[in-house]
Amino acid sequence: MVGRFEVINTDVLVIGAGGAGARAAIEAASQGADVVLASKGPMGRSGITPLAQWSFEATFGYSDLDNPEVHFYDTVVEGRYLSDQNLVEALAADAAQRVLDLERYGTLFKKEQGKFRQVKIPGQSGPRSVMLVGGGHGMMLGLKREVRRHNNIMVMEDVVVTSLLSSKGIPAGATVLDCKTGEFKTIRAKAIVLATGGYEELWLKTDTPPESVGDGLRLAYLAGAKLVDLELLLFYPVVASYPPSIQGIIIPYECCLEPDYVGGRLLNGRMEDFLPPGSPPVRDILIRQMFEEIYSGRGTPNGNLYLDLTKSPKAEEEVRRVVLDIIPEVYRHLLELGFDICRQPIEVAPVAHYSLGGVRIDEKGQTDVEGLYAAGEVAGNIQGANRLSGNALTETQVFGARAGKAASDYSKAREEPVIDPAQVEAEWERIQNLLSRKANSLRPGAVRKEVQEIMWQYAGPVRSELGLTRALDELQRVRDNDLPRVWAGDTLKYNNDLIRALELETMVDVAEMVLRAALLRKESRGHHFREDYPVADNQNWLKHTVVQLVGGRMTLSTMPVVITKKVPPPEEA
Structure with a gap:
């Protein structure tokens, strides 16, 4: 127990049980780590992965163009040169093995004469997309089956991770709300993998599930991690x-x-x-x-x-x-x-479809914070300013496996962290405040739609300094006037309003990050279009925007793109 709350002990905590999270849990467990896999909903029937289409990019040498080098080249060029190329090299190199892993787990692929069927989609030099039977849902069936084979993976479904806990500046676990029982619990973990998906629900028009609000981004931000290119949203x-x-x-x-x-x-x-x-x-x-x-x-x-x-x-x-x-x-x-x-x-x-920006990682899935890893859509420096169809599912498997292994290795070298009861109590008080009725109270759904309308109108497909600045002003009004009045009812158990209220705080924070990053990038590149800066500027803007919490304040800066092989010409975007 930490104070009055139950504690669950594990080596690796994976937050998010979609494609990336499931693969991270499998890899960490295969390396001998005890794993807790936390899912906001039922595994395999919630999140973004089950909604994905059939395309998974991987090369098998079936033709001269079917090789990792061409996969790397296409990804970098179509990402408008904003991908960190060391990560794209990893993506292309590991993709085929991850397909074979999925097949071993029971995932089905379309085949012809014993070979994976590949089709060509826009942006590919040659056919490279293998075809998942049942799309993302079919992929999750295999991953879920494999997760169940590992006795050292504890799956927690219908839980909301509300905060990360730290010990000596290093993540030490998390607080979670069990939506089925209403219990508030603590998970002590030696390493944490974020696999929470994207933040498309900030916009009014989207094809993603309602839980895609950027939970992992806010958790990483509050832990001190660097978030890159948040202005880049794929439509x-x-x-x-x-x-x-x-x-x-x-x-x-x-x-x-x-x-x-x-x-x-x-x-x-x-x-x-x-x-x-x-x-x-x-x-x-x-x-x-x-x-x-x-x-x-x-x-x-x-x-x-x-x-x-x-x-x-x-x-x-x-x-x-x-x-x-x-x-x-x-x-x-x-x-x-x-x-x-x-x-x-x-x-x-x-409509809003995929988050290109996210937490900055290295080839192992390590963030800028020791002991904190990220994989899948929550990571931000892989796809660049535009994504090829099929690379999203490939990314979940390649970097899920890499992050899971790295987190397991790290956990083996770390002693059990100490949980600070004061951090747990502070988070419990935050949740209790949402259950307290206020004067002129507001339900979270109405405020959520207000945020979405602001983002669609001013930070949608066409942006400008005037519009983005206006959006920040309107968002500040929401933060000052509406958030303090949000009331989520009076129960912890099966309370959808409470989940939406917790998400609303995340949405407002992440929306501000997106708007400030969009103002900072004074060019148009990929899916970021500024009508006041309508062309790409490789001379000045071939770099990442960075949002980071420093000294309790949101700071913005830039950092270079990692270039290993493919140098863009100055005029190309």
């Missing part, structure tokens, strides 16, 4: 947007628009084709073309565009065959909702 181009019953369903444009597959077209509200013929561009370029149509008044009456597979030169039967081969779950889901995309146009628009 996915083609997401069902109208009617409301289908909003948020990703429709993989890599399949639907590519002439070698379906060959459909994107149309504006006047039913005009606005893309050049041939293969579609990569995501950051495509969304700018799409928003140009929408912001110029050529969108649909609902402010969207049309995806029209009936414009394919192929017969309807062939279109349906390809769709059922590559994106069967998406097709059937839309069909159940009354939309046959092989027979009718559907309204689509870009």
